[in-house]
Amino acid sequence: MEEPPQRFKEALKGFALNPLPGMHRYMPNSGYPETRRFLAQQLSAETGIAFTENHIVMTVGAAGGMNVALKAILDQGDEVIIPSPYFVEYEFYIENHGGVMRLVDTAEDFTLDLAAIEKAITKKTKIVLINSPHNPTGVVYSASALRALADLLRAKNKGRQTPIYLLADEAYKTIVFDDIHLPNVFEIYEPSISVVSYSKSLSIPGERIGYAAINPLYAGAEEVITAMIFTNRTLGFVNAPALMQRLLPLLGTNHVAPSEYQRKRDLLYSALTEYGYAVGKPQGAFYMFPQTPMKDDLVFVSDLQESFHILTVPGRGFGKKGYFRIAYCVDTEVIERSLAGFKKAAKKYGLLR
Numbered sequence: 001m002e003e004p005p006q007r008f009k010e011a012l013k014g015f016a017l018n019p020l021p022g023m024h025r026y027m028p029n030s031g032y033p034e035t036r037r038f039l040a041q042q043l044s045a046e047t048g049i050a051f052t053e054n055h056i057v058m059t060v061g062a063a064g065g066m067n068v069a070l071k072a073i074l075d076q077g078d079e080v081i082i083p084s085p086y087f088v089e090y091e092f093y094i095e096n097h098g099g100v101m102r103l104v105d106t107a108e109d110f111t112l113d114l115a116a117i118e119k120a121i122t123k124k125t126k127i128v129l130i131n132s133p134h135n136p137t138g139v140v141y142s143a144s145a146l147r148a149l150a151d152l153l154r155a156k157n158k159g160r161q162t163p164i165y166l167l168a169d170e171a172y173k174t175i176v177f178d179d180i181h182l183p184n185v186f187e188i189y190e191p192s193i194s195v196v197s198y199s200k201s202l203s204i205p206g207e208r209i210g211y212a213a214i215n216p217l218y219a220g221a222e223e224v225i226t227a228m229i230f231t232n233r234t235l236g237f238v239n240a241p242a243l244m245q246r247l248l249p250l251l252g253t254n255h256v257a258p259s260e261y262q263r264k265r266d267l268l269y270s271a272l273t274e275y276g277y278a279v280g281k282p283q284g285a286f287y288m289f290p291q292t293p294m295k296d297d298l299v300f301v302s303d304l305q306e307s308f309h310i311l312t313v314p315g316r317g318f319g320k321k322g323y324f325r326i327a328y329c330v331d332t333e334v335i336e337r338s339l340a341g342f343k344k345a346a347k348k349y350g351l352l353r
């Protein structure tokens with residue numbers, strides 16, 4: 001991972017040297033109003049939709065935000081649809097709150113398969129959970145794909161008391177490559193919640209700071225955010241870390257430049273494709289998800305580790321056998337040193353002569 005921006009370190013030092021009176025006390029469960037107002041302004045500028053601090057709850061990272069939203073929305077036995085491959089922790093988050101995970105395969109290129117999603121929707125479906133930019137594939141869903149999903153959900157919402165919510169895990173929101181633009185779910189579907197984290201954008205995953213925002217265009221926004229503020233308190237973390245909340249407005253739009261990760265993506269992607277690996281070009285986040293050159297991803301990943309000293313994760317850990325995930329959020333030299341190993345593995349398994 002990159003180091004946090006210099007501005008972050010300076011702002012932290014500023015608070016240590018000149019503490020605000022009362023800055024370590026309890027706060028509103030939704031977080032400091034100043035911080036939420038700052039984020040509401042950012043979201044309003046991004047979307048053209050009128051966000052206020054009342055649409056935002058500060059959370060203990062994206063993990064906290066996802067749990068807060070799921071706890072607020074799910075009743076026992078409610079179903080959550082997730083396009084697969086997927087970030088495996090969702091399964092446990094959903095179980096935490098009595099929900100049932102329904103995995104739906106994506107298309108070959110890991111984009112959304114709407115027909116499969118439609119087939120998976122039942123009376124018990126409460127949420128469609130998407131993650132874009134995506135871990136582990138690096139896919140960014142296009143605006144047209146999300147619009148088609150929104151149309152499908154609107155059609156399915158007819159006659160239902162509560163709509164199917166779109167829960168968007170945007171933990172990698174700022175890490176998008178080339179000229180790709182991350183579509184805004186709020187403009188596309190009214191009953192939507194975005195969960196954002198600073199773990200990756202500021203490279204501070206240990207500090208546990210993020211937020212969840214409800215769409216102001218959704219008629220039931222107040223009811224949902226009220227429930228989320230309550231669950232933020234009762235799930236045990238009570239509120240998001242105070243110091244990090246204080247820091248966010250001082251940072252403005254400062255974040256780790258995606259170009260750093262893009263350079264690493266380009267280095268790894270061009271080498272892997274040259275060696276014959278079948279892999280999609282990531283559009284965001286910092287993962288690559290190639291096919292394994294032999295059937296068993298567990299065997300391949302352990303051979304990569306033992307014979308070539310390269311640490312990767314088997315695809316089955318994300319619900320997709322026959323693939324493996326590489327995290328390229330490491331020093332450039334680590335990627336460079338791995339290339340010889342990937343090349344030898346390609347030769348060993350017949351991708352390269």
Ligand SMILES: Cc1ncc(COP(=O)(O)O)c(C=O)c1O
Pocket residue numbers: 060061062063064087131134135169171196197198199205209210
């Ligand atoms: C897709 C996805 N969602 C959520 C998280 C959790 O992020 P946070 O550190 O903000 O809780 C991660 C962390 O790797 C992730 O990859």
